[in-house]
Amino acid sequence: MSKNSLPTFRSSFEKNVYLDLKEREIDDFEYEPYKIDYRVPEISKRYTPDIVLPNGIILECKGWFPLKDRQKMIFVRSSNPTLDIRFIFMDATVKIRKNSPTTLGDWATNTGFQWASRIVPEKWINEPKARHRTTHEDHDHRKYVGSKYGRYSSW
Numbered sequence: 001m002s003k004n005s006l007p008t009f010r011s012s013f014e015k016n017v018y019l020d021l022k023e024r025e026i027d028d029f030e031y032e033p034y035k036i037d038y039r040v041p042e043i044s045k046r047y048t049p050d051i052v053l054p055n056g057i058i059l060e061c062k063g064w065f066p067l068k069d070r071q072k073m074i075f076v077r078s079s080n081p082t083l084d085i086r087f088i089f090m091d092a093t094v095k096i097r098k099n100s101p102t103t104l105g106d107w108a109t110n111t112g113f114q115w116a117s118r119i120v121p122e123k124w125i126n127e128p129k130a131r132h133r134t135t136h137e138d139h140d141h142r143k144y145v146g147s148k149y150g151r152y153s154s155w
Contacts, residue, residue, distance in 0.1 A: 007031045013090045014050050014061045020119050021051070028054045038072075038079035047076045049085070055129040058083055059120060063090035065104055070096070074111060086124065087115040 009015040009031075018031055035046040036058075051059040060073065077085055092105035092115060108115035116124070 010050075011061065011063065013063045017051065017059070017061050017088055017120060021125075024125075026053075026125055036076065036080060036083070038076040040072075040075050045072075045075075047072065053120075053125060055125075055127050056084060057124055057127065058085045059088055059124075060085060061088045061090075062104065065089075065096070065107075067097070070107060070111075073113070077113075084130065085113065087113055088120060089115060089117055092117045 006015070006018075009018065014031075021029055030052045032048050032050060033052050035048050038045055038047050049058040050061045053059065062069075073085065077083070087104075087108050089104045089108075092108075093103050096102045096104060096107050102110075105115055105117070114124075
C-alpha cells in the first residue's frame with residue numbers, strides 16, 4: 001500500500017479513528033497488521049486487531065458490540081494475557097443489550113479492559129512500549145486453562 005492510499009476498512013468508525021490518528025500526525029501505527037491466534041474451548045480461531053500503535057497497544061474500534069464479540073475478546077485476552085488490548089467505543093454509554101443497565105464502558109471496566117470514547121487518548125499514543133508486552137507468538141496457550149468459559153480439555 002502506498003503512503004497516500006487508505007486501507008480498506010471494515011467500518012466507517014475504524015476509518016474515522018484511523019484518519020484522526022493520521023490528522024494528528026501519528027504516522028507509524030498500523031491498521032490490521034497481523035492476525036492473533038486465540039482459543040475458544042476446543043476451537044482454534046484467529047483475531048485481527050483493528051489498529052496497533054507503535055508502542056504495541058492494540059486498539060479495537062467498536063460501535064455495535066454483540067455478546068459473541070464480547071466473549072471473543074475475553075477469549076483473545078485469556079489466550080494472549082500479555083497483549084495490551086484496549087477499546088475505542090463510538091458511544092460508551094450504549095447498553096450492551098436492550099433493557100440492560102450495563103453500558104459498553106461498564107462492560108469494559110468490569111472485564112478489566114481499558115477504554116475510551118470516540119478518539120484515541122493522547123496518553124495512550126505517548127505511552128512507552130512496555131517491557132513485558134509480548135506478541136501473540138510468545139505464549140504457550142495451554143497454560144491458560146479454566147475460567148468461567150470452561151476448561152481447555154483437549155490438552
